Each structure stands twice: as structure tokens, then as C-alpha cells.
Amino acid sequence: MSKTLFDKIWDKHVITGEIGEAQLMYVDLHLIHEVTSPQPFDGLRSTNRRVRRPDLTFATMDHNVPTKDIFNVQDQMSKLQMDTLVQNTKEFGVPLASIGDDKQGIVHVVGPERGLTQPAKLIVCGDSHTATHGAFGAIAFGIGTSEVEHVLATQTIWQIKPKTMGIKVTGKLLKNTYAKDIIMGIIAKYGVSFGVGYAIEFYGETVENLSMEARMTMCNMSIEAGSRTGMVQPDQTTFDYIKGREQAPKDFEAAKNYWSQFYTDDESDFDETLTFDVSNLKPMVTWGTNPGMATPVDQLLPAIKDDNDANAYEYIGLHPHMKATDINLDYIFIGSCTNSRYEDLEIAANMMEGHHLAPNVTAWIVPGSRAIRNRAIKSGIAKVFEDAGCEWREPGCSACLAMNPDKIPAGKHVASTSNRNFIGRQGAGSRTHLASPAMVAAAGIAGHFVDITADEFV
Amino acid sequence: MEAFVRETGRAVVMPNDNINTDIILPKQFLKNILKTGFGKDLFYDWRYNADGSLNEAFELNKPEHKGASILITGDDFGSGSSREHAVWALTDYGFRAVIGGGFSDIFYMNATKNGLLPIVLPEENRQILRGIQADEYIRIDLPKQTVTYKDDIFHFNINSQWKEKFINGEDDIDNTMKYEKLITAFEKQRPIFL
Numbered sequence: 209m210s211k212t213l214f215d216k217i218w219d220k221h222v223i224t225g226e227i228g229e230a231q232l233m234y235v236d237l238h239l240i241h242e243v244t245s246p247q248p249f250d251g252l253r254s255t256n257r258r259v260r261r262p263d264l265t266f267a268t269m270d271h272n273v274p275t276k277d278i279f280n281v282q283d284q285m286s287k288l289q290m291d292t293l294v295q296n297t298k299e300f301g302v303p304l305a306s307i308g309d310d311k312q313g314i315v316h317v318v319g320p321e322r323g324l325t326q327p328a329k330l331i332v333c334g335d336s337h338t339a340t341h342g343a344f345g346a347i348a349f350g351i352g353t354s355e356v357e358h359v360l361a362t363q364t365i366w367q368i369k370p371k372t373m374g375i376k377v378t379g380k381l382l383k384n385t386y387a388k389d390i391i392m393g394i395i396a397k398y399g400v401s402f403g404v405g406y407a408i409e410f411y412g413e414t415v416e417n418l419s420m421e422a423r424m425t426m427c428n429m430s431i432e433a434g435s436r437t438g439m440v441q442p443d444q445t446t447f448d449y450i451k452g453r454e455q456a457p458k459d460f461e462a463a464k465n466y467w468s469q470f471y472t473d474d475e476s477d478f479d480e481t482l483t484f485d486v487s488n489l490k491p492m493v494t495w496g497t498n499p500g501m502a503t504p505v506d507q508l509l510p511a512i513k514d515d516n517d518a519n520a521y522e523y524i525g526l527h528p529h530m531k532a533t534d535i536n537l538d539y540i541f542i543g544s545c546t547n548s549r550y551e552d553l554e555i556a557a558n559m560m561e562g563h564h565l566a567p568n569v570t571a572w573i574v575p576g577s578r579a580i581r582n583r584a585i586k587s588g589i590a591k592v593f594e595d596a597g598c599e600w601r602e603p604g605c606s607a608c609l610a611m612n613p614d615k616i617p618a619g620k621h622v623a624s625t626s627n628r629n630f631i632g633r634q635g636a637g638s639r640t641h642l643a644s645p646a647m648v649a650a651a652g653i654a655g656h657f658v659d660i661t662a663d664e665f666v
Numbered sequence: 667m668e669a670f671v672r673e674t675g676r677a678v679v680m681p682n683d684n685i686n687t688d689i690i691l692p693k694q695f696l697k698n699i700l701k702t703g704f705g706k707d708l709f710y711d712w713r714y715n716a717d718g719s720l721n722e723a724f725e726l727n728k729p730e731h732k733g734a735s736i737l738i739t740g741d742d743f744g745s746g747s748s749r750e751h752a753v754w755a756l757t758d759y760g761f762r763a764v765i766g767g768g769f770s771d772i773f774y775m776n777a778t779k780n781g782l783l784p785i786v787l788p789e790e791n792r793q794i795l796r797g798i799q800a801d802e803y804i805r806i807d808l809p810k811q812t813v814t815y816k817d818d819i820f821h822f823n824i825n826s827q828w829k830e831k832f833i834n835g836e837d838d839i840d841n842t843m844k845y846e847k848l849i850t851a852f853e854k855q856r857p858i859f860l
């Protein structure tokens with residue numbers, strides 16, 4: 209029978225249960241961080257349960273990490289969560305990449321980087337951006353805290369199979385437009401909930417030509433479209449990325465043969481399909497308070513249609529007759545599991561090389577992992593940022609959600625490579641404008657957004 | 667988990683759409699390492715003024731709504747971050763059910779794990795429910811899958827497994843360990859490199 213990529217992987221993981229009801233699924237990789245794990249470990253302790261498969265579990269620290277002075281955790285609650293993770297992983301025998309460790313970083317950056325993220329796996333983590341790992345042709349989704357406890361104890365999870373949606377991406381990207389613009393463009397067009405109840409697969413020539421890093425950016429933001437899962441079929445690009453990494457399969461050829469059977473047989477297998485053409489796609493910038501409130505950089509901000517728009521404009525301090533290029537920026541943030549991988553930093557550094565930040569702009573560059581940080585220092589791009597006047601930070605979630613010291617002050621506008629522009633997300637009263645690393649870097653130099661597809665940039 | 671069979675309670679109406687988990691429980695409260703005590707922080711930014719004093723205009727703060735156990739809301743409740751703390755805050759506050767036009771998948775699942783009954787009703791039903799006065803009651807009957815308010819009885823859908831779980835107040839892990847043999851057998855046949 210003809211099937212989708214999602215169906216094929218799903219079927220390989222069902223232990224029991226019928227489609228349409230909750231089915232018991234086996235979990236191949238369970239990623240853990242300090243925020244959503246204390247209660248689950250506590251639950252295990254109080255019921256005398258063990259972690260069933262510590263070998264399929266991996267923990268790191270990211271949300272609370274101070275990125276300026278990584279060992280100096282001032283906030284007592286943050287320190288407690290981080291210390292609790294150290295204790296819990298030790299007690300239950302779970303591998304941990306703690307602060308200072310070569311492997312530490314944002315959980316969704318570290319999984320792929322270690323080679324833990326592989327095609328055809330079922331991957332879960334107590335964090336909604338787990339969808340990122342779907343870029344490898346895995347089923348990956350975020351779970352709640354009770355589910356974390358359940359997976360720790362049983363290595364399984366009950367799930368109702370979602371419907372599938374194929375998003376075919378066609379056309380060639382303009383110079384200086386990126387995967388971030390594609391996913392933001394799709395969400396701007398179809399809204400923040402068109403994916404609810406669906407597992408999304410991105411496919412088509414445009415996607416095939418994207419790097420793993422770019423595919424991760426797209427899958428990462430599937431959650432902003434309402435879906436829990438975004439995925440891309442594994443191909444040679446995927447295999448090349450995994451090969452040689454620390455946790456890559458020992459018998460790589462056997463693994464590759466196994467992985468190669470996972471693809472969608474026919475477009476008609478999807479429950480729903482969309483097509484998105486990128487040929488004329490301009491760099492995208494959000495003007496409002498959800499990721500769907502985005503506009504191409506060269507166009508006027510949209511008219512007010514309803515209360516949501518009116519409230520968003522009021523919070524963000526902008527007006528419909530402006531353009532994104534008119535937004536005066538106070539901060540730029542390059543980081544987060546959406547865009548903090550080496551390739552993202554390299555793109556941003558290329559934009560900044562030989563320039564200096566606009567006066568009044570503060571810039572935080574936060575690599576997604578220590579490995580990325582080290583590589584960037586070695587290759588010299590860290591110096592490019594520093595020479596441009598940016599702060600070059602330690603790895604963590606940082607200002608993506610500001611549950612650490614990295615908070616954007618109230619009323620300040622920040623151009624950010626992260627994934628959410630909700631009210632207060634980057635600090636109480638902060639005004640977030642999401643965009644690609646290239647756009648954010650160029651905006652830092654100019655002090656406002658610029659159309660980087662215009663002649664002087666390409 | 668506390669079982670849910672029937673609930674007769676007073677209701678608070680918060681008709682907005684898209685109440686996301688950041689609104690339900692702002693992230694500064696995620697640092698707790700316990701599951702309890704979040705009720706006082708529920709809807710924090712709406713419930714308290716900037717100086718920390720009570721925002722008396724906010725529904726939850728009106729004395730006549732004290733002790734309400736049912737929340738009536740709009741579409742797309744619980745979107746955004748997957749934090750289960752949002753559900754814990756609602757239950758710790760004393761809510762036993764949320765009636766909305768729709769819920770984000772993750773929020774819905776989290777609710778089912780913590781005895782908070784998510785009920786999806788169409789706008790025409792909710793429009794009637796929104797007329798509820800502070801001293802009036804709504805009755806929820808899970809076995810019959812009905813919401814009763816005055817003379818109106820609205821039927822809602824719920825997956826039979828969730829329904830059973832609510833009614834029995836079962837612990838998920840115990841339930842799953844009934845399948846221990848199947849899990850072990852499954853584990854043995856996984857490809858070696860997974």
C-alpha cells in the first residue's frame with residue numbers, strides 16, 4: 209500500500225493499539241533539559257520507578273543558562289533547576305552534558321550535532337520545538353511533563369496518529385533569502401493554526417536543495433504553524449551530515465540502507481497538500497505578536513482587520529502605513545534553536561564583516577552549542593562579530609525566551625532570529641521582530657531592517 | 667490523578683480567542699521544581715497590576731467568581747509553549763473543566779493527564795453559556811458527555827480512552843506497564859543501530 213514518510217515511520221513504532229485511538233509507541237530517543245524534567249524525576253522517585261532506557265536518553269542544560277558568565281548562575285531558582293538536573297541524571301544514570309561540557313547547548317541543536325538525531329527514529333522531548341529533529345526524516349514532537357515521566361519509566365508514549373499534510377515548496381530562492389523566510393512566508397500566508405492536527409512534510413526541489421541546518425530551521429517552526437511535527441525525507445544530504453558524528457551508527461552502510469526505505473510513495477497519500485512558491489519571496493519580518501503577523505520587508509505593514517491586529521500594533525508600537533525598514537531597532541539577537549547553528553552564524557558574520565553596529569544597537573550573538581562556539585572562534589567568525597561591536601556569548605537559549613538573565617528591556621525593539629514574538633516572550637514589554645540571521649545581521653549594521661535582496665547587497 | 671465523573675459548578679467566562687500558555691502561566695513561574703502551588707500565578711499578567719496588586723477588574727478577581735470550577739473560553743486555548751505548568755496552574759486554582767471552541771493538541775493532552783476536562787463546544791452553544799451569571803451553575807456529566815445549563819443540554823465529543831481515564835482517575839504508567847511483555851518483545855526486534 210502506498211504510504212507517506214510519516215506513516216512508514218509511525219507503523220514501525222506501534223507496539224499496540226489501533227489507528228484512530230491512542231496507540232502505544234516506542235521512543236528511540238528521549239532528550240531532556242532542566243526545565244521540564246524535575247517533576248518527572250521526582251515522580252519516579254516517589255513511585256520507586258527507574259529510567260527504563262538511560263542509554264536512549266540524553267540530557268543537557270539550555271533554558272536557564274546565563275550566556276554571559278556561564279558558571280555564575282545568579283538566579284537561585286535557575287540554579288536549583290540546574291543542580292536538580294545534575295543530581296537526577298546522576299541518580300538515574302542518564303548521560304548529561306552540563307555547562308562547560310563540550311557537548312552542552314540548546315537541546316535541539318545538540319541532538320543533531322552529536323549524531324543522536326537520525327532518520328526513522330521516534331524522538332521526543334519536553335519542549336515544543338522538538339519538531340526540529342524531523343529535518344532528518346524522524347518523527348519528532350514535543351511532549352508534556354507527565355509524558356516525560358511516562359517515557360522515562362516505560363520508553364513508550366501513547367499517541368493518536370495525526371493526519372498528514374504535504375507542503376511542496378517550489379522555485380528558486382532569491383539571493384539572501386533563506387529557509388527562515390520560507391517558513392515565515394508559509395505561516396504568514398496560512399496562519400498560525402493551519403497545521404493543528406497534522407504532521408507536516410516539506411518536500412519538493414527547493415527543500416531537497418536545502419542544507420540540514422536550513423531544513424532544521426523549517427521543521428523547527430512547524431510548531432508555529434500549529435503542527436507538532438515537521439519533517440523532510442532523508443537523503444544524501446542527511447546521510448552526509450550524520451556520517452562521522454560521535455553517535456552515528458557504527459555500521460553506517462546498514463543504517464543507510466535501512467533509512468533509504470523511508471520516503472513518501474506518492475503525493476496523493478497526504479491527507480492535505482499545499483504548494484508554496486518561493487521564486488518571488490522577499491525576506492520576511494514580523495510586525496506583530498504572533499509569528500503569522502509577518503510581512504515581506506519591502507511592503508507596507510498590513511491594515512488593521514480586527515482587535516487582534518489593533519492590540520498587536522499597540523503593543524509593538526507600530527502603524528499600518530509603516531514598512532519594516534522604518535522600525536528603529538535597539539537590540540539584535542542571533543541565536544535560538546531556530547537559527548544558532550554554525551551555518552547561521554556564518555551567514556550573519558558575512559553580512560557584518562567589515563562593518564560596525566549602528567550606534568544605540570546592542571547585539572547578542574549566542575551560539576547554539578559549545579561545539580559551534582569553539583568552531584566559530586577557531587574559524588574567525590567570532591572575531592568578526594566582536595569587531596562589529598557585538599557581544600559574543602556562551603551557548604544557551606538566551607533571549608529566545610528570556611528565562612535567564614538575557615532579557616530585552618520593556619519597549620525596546622529587537623530583531624531576533626528566534627521563533628516566537630509573543631507578548632513578553634523576550635522580556636516583559638519587549639518588542640520582537642523575527643527574521644533570518646542575514647536580515648538580523650544587516651539590521652544591526654543599519655539600525656533598522658533593510659531589504660537585503662536589493663542590488664547593493666547581492 | 668483525581669477522577670472526573672460529574673461536576674456541578676459555577677463558571678468564569680473569558681471569551682478571548684488564542685489564550686496561549688504564556689498568558690495562562692507566564693514563564694517566570696516555570697522554574698519551580700514541584701507540581702503544586704501554581705494556582706496563585708494563574709493568568710498572572712492579567713490578574714495582577716504591574717505593582718503586584720490585584721487587578722480588580724479581572725474576572726477571576728471578582729469576589730462573586732470565587733470558587734468557580736469551570737472556565738468558558740474562546741478558540742485555540744492553550745496554544746504556544748507546551749508547558750504542562752499551564753494545566754497545573756488551572757487545576758491548582760480549582761478549575762476542573764475548560765469549555766472552549768478548540769484547544770491546542772499539546773494542551774489537550776496535558777489536560778487529559780491531569781484530570782482537567784477539556785470540552786469542545788461550538789460557538790452557538792458557548793454563546794448561550796457566556797450568559798451565565800455568577801450565582802448560576804453548569805453541570806457536566808462525563809458518562810453522558812453532556813453540559814447542562816438551565817434548560818439547555820449540549821452534547822460534546824471525547825475519545826473513549828480519554829473518557830475512561832478521566833472516569834477511573836488512572837495513573838498512565840501503571841496502565842502502560844500492563845503491556846510490559848509487548849514492550850520487551852518490541853525492544854528485542856528494533857534495528858540494532860536505533
Ligand code: SF4
Pocket residue numbers: 270271314315316335337544545546604605608609626627
Ligand atoms: S532556543 Fe528558544 S525555542 Fe528553542 S528550546 Fe530554547 S527556549 Fe525553546
